[in-house]
Amino acid sequence: MPSSEIIGWFADVGLSDRPTVGGKGGSLGELTRASISVPPGFVVRTAAFERFLNALEQEEPIRPRVEALSDHELEQITALSEHLRARLESAPLPAEVSSELIAAHADLCGTDPSWPLAVRSSATTEDAADASFAGLQDTYLWTMGVQATLKYVRSCWASLYSVPSIAYRRKHGLPESGVAMAVVIQRMVNARKAGVMFTRSPLTGDRSVITIEGAWGLGSAVVSGEVTPDRFVIAKITGEISVREISDKHVQHLPVPDGGVGEAETPEDLRRVPCLSDEEITALRDIARKVERHYGRPQDIEWAIDHSGDILLLQSRPETVWSSKERAPIAKPMENPLQHVMKIFGGRR
Numbered sequence: 001m002p003s004s005e006i007i008g009w010f011a012d013v014g015l016s017d018r019p020t021v022g023g024k025g026g027s028l029g030e031l032t033r034a035s036i037s038v039p040p041g042f043v044v045r046t047a048a049f050e051r052f053l054n055a056l057e058q059e060e061p062i063r064p065r066v067e068a069l070s071d072h073e074l075e076q077i078t079a080l081s082e083h084l085r086a087r088l089e090s091a092p093l094p095a096e097v098s099s100e101l102i103a104a105h106a107d108l109c110g111t112d113p114s115w116p117l118a119v120r121s122s123a124t125t126e127d128a129a130d131a132s133f134a135g136l137q138d139t140y141l142w143t144m145g146v147q148a149t150l151k152y153v154r155s156c157w158a159s160l161y162s163v164p165s166i167a168y169r170r171k172h173g174l175p176e177s178g179v180a181m182a183v184v185i186q187r188m189v190n191a192r193k194a195g196v197m198f199t200r201s202p203l204t205g206d207r208s209v210i211t212i213e214g215a216w217g218l219g220s221a222v223v224s225g226e227v228t229p230d231r232f233v234i235a236k237i238t239g240e241i242s243v244r245e246i247s248d249k250h251v252q253h254l255p256v257p258d259g260g261v262g263e264a265e266t267p268e269d270l271r272r273v274p275c276l277s278d279e280e281i282t283a284l285r286d287i288a289r290k291v292e293r294h295y296g297r298p299q300d301i302e303w304a305i306d307h308s309g310d311i312l313l314l315q316s317r318p319e320t321v322w323s324s325k326e327r328a329p330i331a332k333p334m335e336n337p338l339q340h341v342m343k344i345f346g347g348r349r
Contacts (some may be wrong), residue, residue, distance in 0.1 A: 001107055001327055006100040008043045010186075020045045022122025024181035027316050034294045036287065037312045039118075041186025042104050049085060049181045057104045057141035058089055063176035066161070074163075082161045088158035089255055093150065101153065104144045107155050109186065116188040116255065117144045119152040121159055124180050128219055137165060137181070138288055141220060142188055144259040149185060156183045189312050190255065193275045193305035194219030197284055199236075199292040199299045200319060206296065209233050209242070210288045217252030218268055219314065226263070229325045230275050234285050243279060248276050266349055 013021045013029030021029065025043035032038055056062060062084060069077055093101070109115040121137030122259045127144040138159035140152040161167065169179060183283035195214030200207045213222060213229040221227045227250065249266050256262045276284070284303060291299050292314070298319035305311050 001100075001103050003042075004100060004198065005047045006097055007104045008045050010038065010041055010043070013043060018311050019124055020047065020126050022180075022184075023317065024047070024120055024122035024315060025182050025184050026122075028184060028186070029096055031291070031296070031313055031316060034290075035274070036171070036291060036294050037310065038296075038314070039119075039312055040186040041108060041184060043122060044097075044101065044153055044185065046180035046182050048101075049183075050089075050095075051094045051097060052154075052157065055094060056087060059258075062087075062161075064172050066166055069166070069170055071167050074167070077170070078163050081161055081166055084161040085158040085241070088152075088161065089154050091154070093154070097152065101150060102146055105149055105185070108185065113146065114144045116144050116190075116259070117149060118184070118188050119143050119149060119156060120184040121156040122182040122188075124178075124182070124183045137162070138259055141261045142255045143257055148208065148259060153183050153185075159182050178232045182291065188255070189304040189306050189314070191218050192307045193228075194304035194314075195222045195275075197288050197303060198319060199288050199301070201226065201233065202319075202321065208237070210233055210282060210285050212276070212284055212288075214303075215247075215249045215252065216270055216275055217254050217264075218261060219253075219302055220261060221263075223302070226253075232276065232281050234281055236285070236289060237260040239282055241286060244274070246272060248272055249275065272322060279306065280311075287311060287313065305313040 001007070003009050008021055008025070008090055010018065010029045010032040014033055014234065015024060015030045017029065018026040027039050028041065055064060065080060074197055101312045106113065108117070112234055119140040121139060124139055143149055143152055147341065160179065166304045186200040193216055195212065195213040199210055201209050201211055212232045212234065215222050215227045215229045222229045228247040229249070230247055231243065231245040232241055236239045248271055250271060251263050252266050253261050254264050288299070288301060291301060295316070299320045300313040301316045303311060303316055
């Protein structure tokens, strides 16, 4: 089926579509259009969320109740969050949204309607160049069947009203009318190994290196911090691997047969051996350089390597920690700009 107001296939969206597909959806579309391998999928656009929320607001207001809170009213935020999440998770989808989702699910899964999928929140306020709101909304891995997908789309929308998400928006004074949720739906990668990489050092900000972190199994174990990953640092230009820190990767996340992800002990013969070969580290470096060139700024990238050895990217977002430090003014602003000059010369007497 073609893209529509409700559904946007990765090949048809990009970063310029962030207002309708969110940060994650826009990035995955951008990577697809840049010929960088990502698992195939589509985005449930914010128009679907708006239709869903508007139907609910005809019965009882939602956005005005959130905006009436202040960020320090934790008890009230918690109570409202529980109420709103229950409403969103139990409400039926609008008929036109449901029919398009079912059709897109069938196209994505092909001949196997139970093909495992990831259902991932893609908020319009996340992964922006000047702020990272990642982690405030939900992701569901290894979901199987169209009914599970429909359920978790509603759960992703509901996570926009989690306690951390509401509190964050109230703290920063974001108007609720400008907040919406898209949802990414894509094929799962049965990863043998996975992790993250940064196109500048997260420790020093050095832009001449790429830092790669990885572990066995699905990348959720690395992202959640449940396992200490192996860490490699490789020079962007020369390809020299200057750091090899191999950890005891005692657990890994693996798919559960009936759907979802579980934790399992890593086999003894894999726990303390590098999860990546030098050839894989070099291949990841090449991909990271290509992604950074495409975006024109340092990136924070999630990657996976499947059992056939193919490397796929699951996400790329702007690196924000060191970039925000670089944007900070060196000197405090003064009412008279000449005072900067006078202070400098005055110190040389």
